[in-house]
Amino acid sequence: MKRDGSTLMEVAMVLPAICMLLVLALQTIRHTFRSASLAKDRDHTMQVLSRLERQVREDFHEATSVQTIRPPNPQTNQFQLLLTDSSSVDYQWNNSSIVRTKKIKDEAIAIDKFPLFENLEVDFQSEDVGSKQHLPFQRVAILLYRAIPGASENKRLELQIRILIPLQPL
């Protein structure tokens, strides 16, 4: 004779399995949306990094010297490139973005913002090399890191720019 329903034991076995499957399905949907959002952020970050790299290299090629300025607020750092006697470019950064300000006689004429990512760390290095090809150079390195709290590799390198600035005209 054909049964019309299921026993309590059968239902008790099937229901948890269905619940587990539904939870997994929801997790998958959540991960999919999160991955899409992360991929979009990543794409945006790569575009900004590329724009920043091009801009920094252009500015450094025009520069005659670099000086680092460290204001009292430890959350904000900046460095300044002297292009000519009257014009300069300031790069200032905080926890998530970099702002470039071009100045002529201390008056801002252009401001560019490079929104990057949270936990941005900038390592700015500058040293006089002495001589290279018999001319003194200033070696400048700008390294952008993304700090990852709780990860085994706690800093991830995102951008590295190294440039030699001749201290005398070539």
Added chain:
Amino acid sequence: MRKALLKMELLAATLLLTVAIAGTPSLFRKIHSLQDASRIYHLAIQELSNHMESLTRMSPSNCEEALDSIVVSAELKQQIPESSIRGQITQDGDAWKIVLSIQLPVQHRSEPIQLIGWLFDGEKL
């Protein structure tokens, strides 16, 4: 018209859903590794550009010396320990051709990434 589903149909649907869900973690891992590979590729390009900028400011003889001792920067080495860089300079007519190539770990890219730069003799231009 039927008002219910057969147990067999439910079982087949559940099986399909399970297979679909089971396949997703590997896809997420793949996405993550592709994003990482893209970051590594950009870092490698920046490394080559940094070296090329320095090399193209030198004379051919200094450039040859520098190429003999060229190494990957400490920061990149820390991020990609198995990376290595090499370069060569050859004369091509009045110009000098500099070829730099960086080798990344095979899981990121099997072929080396190359960047070519030129040195011109200013006096002959």
